[in-house]
Amino acid sequence: MKVKTVLMLRKTFQGGVHPADGKEFARNEPYRTYLPKGDLVFPLNQHIGKPARPVVQKGDTVLAGQLLAEADGFVSANIVSSCSGRVKAVENRKTVAGPSVPCIVVENDGNYTLAEGVGRETDASVLTGSEILDKIKAAGIIGLGGAGFPTHVKLAPKNPQEIEYVIANGAECEPYITCDDQLMRTRAGEIVEGLKIMLRLFPNAKGVILIEENKPEAIKAMEQACAGQEKVCVRAVHTKYPQGGERSVISVVAGKHLKLGMLPADAGCVVDNVATVHAVYRAVCRSEPVMERGFTVSGDAVKSPCNLMVRIGTSFEEVLNEAGGIREGVKARKMLCGGPMMGIALASLDVPVCKNNNALTVLCTDPVAEAEKVQTACLRCGRCNQVCPLGLTPQMMAAAAEKKNYERYEKKLYGLECIACGSCTYICPAKRPLMQLFKQAKAEIMAAKRK
Amino acid sequence: MQGIVIATLIVGVIGLLIGAALVAAGKKFYVEIDEREALVRECLPGNNCGGCGRAGCDAAAAAIVKGEAGVNVCPVCDEKAIEKISAIMGVDGAETVKRRAFVRCAGTCDKTSVKCNYVGIHDCRSAVLSGLSVWQCDYGCLGFGSCVEACAFDAIHMKDGAAVVDPEKCTGCGRCAAVCPKNLIELIRSDAGTAVACSSHARGPEVKKVCAAGCIGCKLCTKQCEAEAVSVEGNLAHIDYEKCTGCGKCAEKCPAKAIVRL
Numbered sequence: 001m002k003v004k005t006v007l008m009l010r011k012t013f014q015g016g017v018h019p020a021d022g023k024e025f026a027r028n029e030p031y032r033t034y035l036p037k038g039d040l041v042f043p044l045n046q047h048i049g050k051p052a053r054p055v056v057q058k059g060d061t062v063l064a065g066q067l068l069a070e071a072d073g074f075v076s077a078n079i080v081s082s083c084s085g086r087v088k089a090v091e092n093r094k095t096v097a098g099p100s101v102p103c104i105v106v107e108n109d110g111n112y113t114l115a116e117g118v119g120r121e122t123d124a125s126v127l128t129g130s131e132i133l134d135k136i137k138a139a140g141i142i143g144l145g146g147a148g149f150p151t152h153v154k155l156a157p158k159n160p161q162e163i164e165y166v167i168a169n170g171a172e173c174e175p176y177i178t179c180d181d182q183l184m185r186t187r188a189g190e191i192v193e194g195l196k197i198m199l200r201l202f203p204n205a206k207g208v209i210l211i212e213e214n215k216p217e218a219i220k221a222m223e224q225a226c227a228g229q230e231k232v233c234v235r236a237v238h239t240k241y242p243q244g245g246e247r248s249v250i251s252v253v254a255g256k257h258l259k260l261g262m263l264p265a266d267a268g269c270v271v272d273n274v275a276t277v278h279a280v281y282r283a284v285c286r287s288e289p290v291m292e293r294g295f296t297v298s299g300d301a302v303k304s305p306c307n308l309m310v311r312i313g314t315s316f317e318e319v320l321n322e323a324g325g326i327r328e329g330v331k332a333r334k335m336l337c338g339g340p341m342m343g344i345a346l347a348s349l350d351v352p353v354c355k356n357n358n359a360l361t362v363l364c365t366d367p368v369a370e371a372e373k374v375q376t377a378c379l380r381c382g383r384c385n386q387v388c389p390l391g392l393t394p395q396m397m398a399a400a401a402e403k404k405n406y407e408r409y410e411k412k413l414y415g416l417e418c419i420a421c422g423s424c425t426y427i428c429p430a431k432r433p434l435m436q437l438f439k440q441a442k443a444e445i446m447a448a449k450r451k
Numbered sequence: 452m453q454g455i456v457i458a459t460l461i462v463g464v465i466g467l468l469i470g471a472a473l474v475a476a477g478k479k480f481y482v483e484i485d486e487r488e489a490l491v492r493e494c495l496p497g498n499n500c501g502g503c504g505r506a507g508c509d510a511a512a513a514a515i516v517k518g519e520a521g522v523n524v525c526p527v528c529d530e531k532a533i534e535k536i537s538a539i540m541g542v543d544g545a546e547t548v549k550r551r552a553f554v555r556c557a558g559t560c561d562k563t564s565v566k567c568n569y570v571g572i573h574d575c576r577s578a579v580l581s582g583l584s585v586w587q588c589d590y591g592c593l594g595f596g597s598c599v600e601a602c603a604f605d606a607i608h609m610k611d612g613a614a615v616v617d618p619e620k621c622t623g624c625g626r627c628a629a630v631c632p633k634n635l636i637e638l639i640r641s642d643a644g645t646a647v648a649c650s651s652h653a654r655g656p657e658v659k660k661v662c663a664a665g666c667i668g669c670k671l672c673t674k675q676c677e678a679e680a681v682s683v684e685g686n687l688a689h690i691d692y693e694k695c696t697g698c699g700k701c702a703e704k705c706p707a708k709a710i711v712r713l
Contacts, residue, residue, distance in 0.1 A: 368571060433571055439577075
């Protein structure tokens with residue numbers, strides 16, 4: 001009996017929480033392509049690293065798929081136009097992250113005329129590894145799951161021979177978001193092709209598609225697509241937040257616990273979101289740069305929650321209108337770019353969708369305001385320590401951050417390792433704003449280091 | 452009787468031995484301290500505000516004595532204290548310019564309005580990190596009072612949603628300026644006659660839309676100034692205190708009252 005129970009338990013990572021997933025709103029809504037009517041705005045810093053350098057000027061005519069800004073430096077990414085039209089301005093505009101940043105604004109002519117060569121079918125099997133990487137770089141692919149790390153850099157580690165696993169991350173543990181689920185259900189074959197292309201860069205690696213158990217349709221579709229494939233397999237995992245975190249993924253698939261400061265490549269793993277893998281397929285096999293992405297509009301305040309294929313640069317306002325806007329009789333109290341756990345609160349919807357934004361969540365209640373009303377002092381119950389997926393001690397970190405004891409925060413408590421998943425804040429019975437404290441502490445420590 | 456004598460002798464001898472050991476150790480491990488350090492320390496204010504860029508007044512005193520810092524390194528000390536320190540150090544009194552903090556924003560609640568409801572930690576830096584633009588103006592004071600918390604002299608307070616410096620109490624240590632995430636606080640000469648109470652680089656119509664006290668970059672002030680001390684750069688007036696005579700004509704003419712008399 002005991003053995004059976006042990007066998008039934010799926011391998012999982014330590015810690016984690018089980019928030020209400022809210023996926024019922026949009027999980028069965030198939031993708032609709034949405035073509036924006038208004039101007040498209042392309043921030044130059046959609047990725048981690050150096051902002052791209054504009055190669056167009058005000059007044060230039062551009063086509064869909066044409067390069068707008070090129071990667072400036074090693075860790076940087078190209079930005080392409082997702083519509084045809086005229087460059088209206090290169091100016092500072094507001095983005096999701098808050099401050100105004102340089103953006104290229106394209107006046108949309110509504111025709112979506114493709115640039116030459118975009119959509120040309122290519123036989124990937126004749127390409128060499130460096131040609132594949134060049135194509136990925138040209139397409140401006142970055143981590144579409146949210147981090148926004150340039151993919152061509154991630155796929156070129158120092159030791160490609162030592163990579164054991166290339167993991168397509170379809171965990172999608174963030175509540176409300178269902179765009180990856182739909183992508184796996186409807187484009188399973190293309191994801192497998194994309195993964196196989198990536199595997200060609202790593203001779204000794206196996207491809208794993210990791211999916212949480214709460215997406216049975218996606219698991220079935222991916223398993224069918226993987227049938228008969230030697231190097232690619234599907235791994236269904238326990239549904240638990242933050243399963244989609246890079247470290248959680250690696251500990252489940254490779255059974256390795258990333259030590260502090262280690263990169264996934266050091267553990268022999270390359271982890272990419274399924275949307276990124278799909279973008280790799282489109283870039284390599286169809287010469288399509290990142291012009292559109294899967295996007296979920298969900299939440300209890302949205303009239304008809306849906307999954308959309310939106311063009312990069314579309315304003316959030318237009319995307320929300322496409323989902324029917326706000327439901328009658330309710331007030332939108334919280335608007336988030338992303339999901340409720342890690343998403344960024346939006347003050348205005350007049351900001352563009354970037355490559356690494358995957359959802360808009362609109363809620364009738366503001367959970368943070370509710371929590372603030374009942375916030376008390378720390379109870380020292382230690383639940384945050386139990387749920388931290390990295391094994392940190394949020395309770396002590398919060399005490400150090402509040403006292404601005406950043407020396408202790410960094411050196412003794414390893415606070416900089418925090419991935420800001422928000423599990424501690426979710427579980428805290430005293431409703432302490434832990435994650436915000438940690439984000440602030442991290443920002444201040446990094447600012448002091450730069451000085 | 453005999454027992455007491457023996458005990459006294461033993462304790463006495465041990466005491467003498469330990470005393471001798473202490474004297475020897477004191478000689479051997481003697482650390483030379485410049486006595487001027489203690490004297491300089493006496494002259495410093497002792498708030499440990501960090502305005503000099505060092506860990507506190509003790510560290511500042513040590514730096515002055517070692518010659519790593521000038522005698523006027525402390526921004527809080529008045530002329531008398533600097534003179535005293537100069538006398539201790541045996542150098543000529545360096546010229547000191549007393550400075551005070553000035554908040555370059557007059558966007559109080561009646562002049563501008565709140566754009567979105569921020570919930571979370573009540574701290575300006577947290578609010579900025581969250582990415583939400585809390586007020587209509589992107590440049591203005593957030594009003595959560597990080598500067599108030601930082602001030603060691605109780606010289607800066609929140610008034611109607613914007614920070615205001617009390618010039619009587621302000622010592623010009625610059626701690627508030629260092630914590631303001633919007634870089635609104637400037638250290639100006641304490642004898643300055645006028646100052647620009649706005650930091651918005653937005654264009655005139657945009658400023659007008661969001662704040663009644665904002666500089667719209669109309670350049671009326673530059674025309675008034677006889678000393679050519681006022682200039683408008685990036686839609687924002689700027690006063691050059693090297694040239695400013697403190698006549699106050701610019702403040703009089705400013706239509707938005709973004710230039711204020713101090």
